Amino acid sequence: MESIKTTNKELFTNFKEFANKNVALQGWIRTNRDNGNIGFIEFNDGTFFKNVQLVYGKDTKNHDVVAGLRNGAAIELTGTVKLTPENKQPFEIELNEVVLAGDCDDDYPLQKKRHSFEFLREIAHIRPRGNTFQAVFRIRSVLSFAIHQFFNERGFLYVHTPEITTNDGEGAGNVFDVTTHDTKDPFNFYGRKVNLTVTGQLHVEPFALSFRNVYTFGPVFRAEHSNTVRHASEFWMIEPEMAFCDLNGNMEVIEACIKYCINYVLKNCPEEMEFFNTMIDNTLIERLKHVVNSEFKKLTYTEGIEVLKNAVKNGVKFENSDIFWGMDLQSEHERYLTEQIVKGPLFLIDYPSGIKAFYMKENADGKTVAACDLLVPAVGELVGGSQREERYDVLKGKMDKLGITEGLEWYLDTRKYGGCVHSGFGIGFDRLLMYVTGMQNIRDVQPYPRTSNSIKY
């Protein structure tokens, strides 16, 4: 009897069309239980979040072999699709034949009980086989595609900015060096000191001034010993940059991008999102839908400081209650503004120059810059952006003061040769993924997390 080669995904998508048909599948056993008269295998082939239930009985070919198949084993099978409208699962497969494609040792670390995320981090090469990490890494992939699709639909050019660079950000010393085995001259390969990039922005700006709308999406690195749930030493960043675009245009694109990404994931991963809403955070989907349906509000930093001062006066408790103009806001302050005051997404704009990067556009007031941070409930800052300082003299003055002009002459060139108003923003992709899934630790959204004092793979 001919069998139709198919996948779990196709079966769940069109199960009615497969009714009473013979199908062939390849994949892995999640669990196998046999009570003598009837046995059940929870089967997953990696194409879909839900398992297909395989059923076998005393008269199934090689019954004893099938009943003895171990969790984690790879199998190839044929069987008949039976609709089961009375059950939770809309169909199951009556097994015809099973071939063992790859056995699984008895010390398989994924047993039926629930494992802690800490334990699963130690087996990063195995954890994608469990429900949570199937869901996390499928959404990681879908969200990546959403990013590319969003910018592609808008005509943005994708630029691969370099990972190895001579630019060490603002010289803050939190960079990884890139060296060779030559101990006398570890920088001999390029003939000068090089390090891993902390941002693609400086390298992508010249492309915005050539192609108008561009973006990078790739890995960046920070050698910071910040042992928090939100810091990793290697992560992916999305950095769009747009010529002839001011701060308002920038915020329009940020808002559209975040809404697009959330909608895309909700639409394309309903099973995974339902899982996160049930198992991780039962306010997740509601919160994401609220963001999608909100008009993002705007508040200046100066207004925000006034609001926070009043809150303290009225008895609101912060860990840091010393609120003053010029301070760097903490997450608790950002969350208060977005959760308690605006009750939704909020752009905080026009920050004091002193706490923002050198390349941001000085406002006419002489003390703030045209920056915009997007704050969202439950997280705080999700996106950071700004209009860029396009005036050569102003920018060079700031860079000279910081002592970073040497080696960045090429960056200054962009202001000499047809520079114009331009803006851009950065989204930490891993944090966006945490936000969309509700996962609380950055180590649980990266395939092989990279944090200080921890590297196994």
Added chain:
Amino acid sequence: MESIKTTNKELFTNFKEFANKNVALQGWIRTNRDNGNIGFIEFNDGTFFKNVQLVYGKDTKNHDVVAGLRNGAAIELTGTVKLTPENKQPFEIELNEVVLAGDCDDDYPLQKKRHSFEFLREIAHIRPRGNTFQAVFRIRSVLSFAIHQFFNERGFLYVHTPEITTNDGEGAGNVFDVTTHDTKDPFNFYGRKVNLTVTGQLHVEPFALSFRNVYTFGPVFRAEHSNTVRHASEFWMIEPEMAFCDLNGNMEVIEACIKYCINYVLKNCPEEMEFFNTMIDNTLIERLKHVVNSEFKKLTYTEGIEVLKNAVKNGVKFENSDIFWGMDLQSEHERYLTEQIVKGPLFLIDYPSGIKAFYMKENADGKTVAACDLLVPAVGELVGGSQREERYDVLKGKMDKLGITEGLEWYLDTRKYGGCVHSGFGIGFDRLLMYVTGMQNIRDVQPYPRTSNSIKY
């Protein structure tokens, strides 16, 4: 009078709809020439390969200012679209008003004359404004999207494998180390020696054994002092990996992927491809179309050696004419097979184990492995792939012999826990881009090329 905000791309796509309408554009002046009665600006806004011609006359507002606008300057303009069916360009714009958005200094390095690629490499931040590099980097972006689209349509999961790793490939010593400023203990950050990855394959295999079909697409690094036109120390790799897939299945996906990419670029970048065909290599489009319409042939390495031996016997001259079974083929040999013998794309399969990587599947003959290199005319090797050794004992034996088992126990685990037949391949993205554009030097397809003794940005 209201003006319609638009772009060069929209104008060229729908110019008839814009006839006699007022439009507003923002972009850059490529050239400006005024002969007194009439003046012409070649204008490009980065959204489309072709320039829009702006026309002005004595009666244009601020005529003298317009006539004095410099090459490279950023402008905002309004004007009226006039169809010019008698000219090469189907339309032009009669200027109404021009505002200078960003001036360009007199020492602008892109002058009207043609510049050498060598010269342009020294101004990597400016060269995207010229025709060649507008075309190169647009196709780089379009080709990247084609890759994602191809794998997305086939249900492949995109995995971000890590850049920083403890795995140094086969210990060949051609890796970059990742260190901190602590001179006494430069590896103190992670607590052990780490380096930049040379391949994502080992890290992506566990995901194939969880999700079935997966791929990576990201930067990899080689600290090789190979000063050739095809070697860079940092480049992007595409590495798909498929469970329940043998060598033949692997070759089907490679063939489909290459054809998809070429078709996608030919369809989406006709202007750029026409430019390359005219300016770089006038056999380019014909050659690419031939590949798309070819059925990819297969030949074993052993057969290939026989063919090459016969060729030498019959007087064919190679730089290396010492042909023997077990040798590593040079580009001249590969090109002879694909260009002279098969006259089209060719999979060379079943290579001697001794010249291929440890993870490739040993064939039953005990001396070859199930590898497949795709060779194409004019270039030689374009893709390398193989079925993977899924037998734990065989793989461990080879790894022990090489002394690389320690630290890769997790990789071996994948063979213990439901491992199965699986295969994958690697495409050097930058070389694929060279192949598709006809560009001859890898330095001319990377936004900021990274080769030994050369890093400026």
